[in-house]
Amino acid sequence: ELKTRRRGLEAWTELHAGFLGRAPDHVASCISGMYMGLDLFEAYDPARAKALADYYRYARDNDLYLTYVIINPQADRSKSAAEQQDPYLSTGIVDRDAEGITVRGAKMLATGGIMANEVFVTCIQPLPPGDEKYALSFAIPMNTKGLKILSRKSYEAGAPSVFDNPLSSRFDENDAVLYFDDVKVPWDRVFIVDSREMTGKQFHATPAHVYQNYQAQIRLSVKLKFLLGIAHRTAEVNGTMGFPQVRETLGQLAAEVAMIDAFVTAMEAKGSHYGRYFVPDRHTLYAAQTLAQQLYGKVLTTLRELAGGGMIMLPSSVQDFSNPELARLIGKTQQSPAASAEDKVKFYKMAWDAVGSEFASRHAQYEMFYAGASFVVKGHSFRTYDWAGATGLLDRMMGDYQLSDELAVAPGRAAE
Structure with missing residues (x-):
């Protein structure tokens, strides 16, 4: 079933092409993973567990598109949420009834968020003592009274045409800061309240974090x-496929991309049961994330090196083709052994939108940090690796011999 789900994803x-980082299947995977750990919620608070179970079924049955906001806004990062100049810079509880x-x-x-039906709100960051009012977990519609959406600049709005910006014109999912201006959340939408411990457990003691990031690795x-x-197409268009150094570069890229695909397969093969659910292997996931954070930027750099100026020296817009004289010059200057002038321009417009445009730059930043800062991801890898197995193997190998045994067999060897 896990493999079937992967094929669907x-x-x-x-x-x-993976450019919707928070497509509807992502947060759906998170909520599904939390539901798998419903027993933990029941031990915490049966009423909150019922709220989660009811919400899972509601979101599933109504095919909701969910986004989430799970980190606090950046301010003075040396201080906790409660220690900030404004105690309600980060979302916290101001009243209850x-x-x-x-x-x-x-x-x-x-x-x-601008496309989602509802938003899941919580905190994935560890909360220190004193931050109890920020330890919450709930879900509400995006049109809830008092919920303000502060979106970043739209890359879609700056795309003159699909031909000029084939990715950003169609797949700019946008990002936003959400501000909750005294928003009322009914109890049947509240999953955690006042519990720093449970706020962390909802991700890491249930399959939620693994399940949502398994989806993310499939997307990647x-x-x-x-x-x-x-x-590969760059080498074809530029006529460099026969160059040994280009084939070497493509071979290296192919191996690295296959590595991520192999990690996904390994997550499934090494998976285990969580109750009646079969879930991907936790450490294999974190190993994949650790290496993927390093890989994405390297891939973009390699694409730039393969293309050279080809991705930059392009017609200003699709409108240039409507001018007969410009179209004639484009035909003379955009030549390729493997593509017409129009097809070459079309390809390099796509390549630039994936590698060098403002939309592409945002994606480079996204792939670096969507799973957390690198030290956080590496920390997950450290915590979940089988260190006992590794050191046990070392100890068994070293346990086969002792210094005293060596000296007893050859008492004169030390003197020599």
């Missing part, structure tokens, strides 16, 4: 395959 991702809780403050980063594997296609 791959098919969805191929529709956008028989109907629910009232929250105030900001959260980020609502990727896809498709995206890297798309970028590998750009690399």
Whole structure:
């Protein structure tokens, strides 16, 4: 079933080549993973567990597109949320009554928020003592009264045409800071309140974090395959496929992209049961994320090296083709042994939107940090690796011999 699900996720991702980082299947995977750990919620608070179970079924049955905001806005990062100059810079509880809780403050980063039906709000960052009012977990519609959406600049709005910006014109999911201006959240939408411990457990003691990032690695594997296609086509268009150094570069890229794909398969092969659910292997996931963070920027740099100036020296817009004289000159100057002038321009417009445009730059930043800062991801890898198995193997190998045994067999050897 896990493999079948992966094939479904791959098919969805191929529709956008992995450029929708928070497509509907991502947060859906998170909520599904939390539901798998419903027993933990029941031990914490049966009423909150019922709220989560009911919400899972509601979101599933109504095919909701969910986004989430799970980190606090950047301010003075040397201080906790409670220690900030404004105690409600980060979203916290300001009131509660028989109907629910009232929250105030900001959260980020609502990727896809402008398109989502609802938002899941919580905190994935560890909360120190004193931050109890920020230890919450809930979900509400994006049109809830008092919820303000502060979106970044739209790259789609700056795209003159699909031909000129084939990715940003169609797949700019946008990102936003959400501000909760005394928003009322009914109790049947509240999953955690006042518990720093449970706020962390909802991700890491249930399959939620693994399940959502398993989806993310599937998405990334498709995206890297798309970028590998750009690399191969670049060599074809430039007539460099026969160059040994180019084939070497493509071979290296192919191996690295295949590595991420192999990690996904390994997550499934090494998976285990969490209750009645079969989930991907946790450490293999974190190993994949650790290496993927290092790989994405390297792939982009390699694509730039393969293309040279080809991705830059392009017609200013599709309108240039409507001018007969300019179209004639484009035909003379945009030549290739493998493509017409129009097809070469079309390809390099796509390549630039994936590698060098403002949209592409945002994606480079996204792939570096969507899973957390590198030290966080490496910390997950450190915590979940089988160190006992590794050191046990070392100890068994060293346990086969002793210094005293060596001296007893050859007592005169030391003197020699």
